[in-house]
């Protein structure tokens with residue numbers, strides 16, 4: 001019952017295989033939690049290699065499950081490994097791994113979406129933002145329903161230099177549904193260019209490293225998976241607050257197939273929509289007939305910088321919410337219709 005797969009630098013003592021752990025602790029994957037496991041240690045080694053050299057590193061693995069990636073991380077001779085796992089069924093198997101690597105593993109039974117990453121690593125590992133990234137890495141193969149909201153939260157953390165980025169430019173190696181990975185890394189004009197492309201690439205160097213076919217997982221998911229590596233940039237490409245960039249980018253992609261001004265318009269109240277949209281597009285030097293996916297990073301930078309100036313001139317502008325205005329309009333028309341309906345019924 002020895003560990004199979006390539007041993008990088010550290011030898012875990014003989015242990016049951018990941019498959020045997022699954023059987024031993026009856027860890028059937030729960031479909032409703034989108035649990036798909038990786039049992040092939042050559043593959044988990046390959047994922048872990050994407051993080052770079054991990055010797056003496058402090059690593060947080062999110063969603064270790066039965067521990068395939070966990071073994072590969074330990075084999076890379078890390079200093080400390082923090083495991084954050086939501087499903088309690090996996091904890092005994094992870095404890096077995098922890099005993100095999102004494103003093104190296106800390107197990108947290110919790111939800112990564114609420115776990116406080118600010119305190120996860122020792123203070124002395126902190127680096128200045130401008131310096132090389134700290135020797136801290138986040139690695140994880142999470143369910144798709146968690147990895148997308150999580151990366152948006154962590155991108156906001158990158159922008160604010162808090163959460164895991166209180167330690168500096170912490171690197172992340174995470175899996176995503178292949179199509180989401182394509183969106184994260186899509187270039188100007190690309191089919192998958194979207195809000196995620198701008199939000200991730202303006203804050204990080206984002207690399208789509210390799211695709212894992214669905215059949216590599218047990219049970220096999222409907223889709224293929226891609227491993228994406230993120231390194232926060234020293235200077236974001238758009239130097240504006242996260243919320244402002246988010247608002248402009250979300251508006252621009254509101255109507256994907258239409259000319260970009262149709263989405264940009266939604267930044268402004270109806271009463272001044274045409275005039276202000278024209279003013280913004282002109283000052284930002286953006287051709288209003290481009291489609292949202294044809295806008296480059298510098299187009300978005302100009303749009304955000306100009307919108308910021310407009311918000312400074314009119315402090316009520318940033319709070320304006322297009323969807324709220326639409327809802328209110330509907331409500332204004334509703335009482336008449338509702339009472340009519342009530343009367344006729």
Ligand code: SAM
Nearest residue numbers: 036037038063064065085086087111112141143
């Ligand atoms: N890393 C393992 C592997 O590659 O075989 C398991 C991958 S499975 C797709 C996702 C894992 O993330 C499961 O163990 C699941 O319980 C865990 N998980 C799901 N949501 C989580 C959350 N919010 N916080 C922490 N762990 C979570």
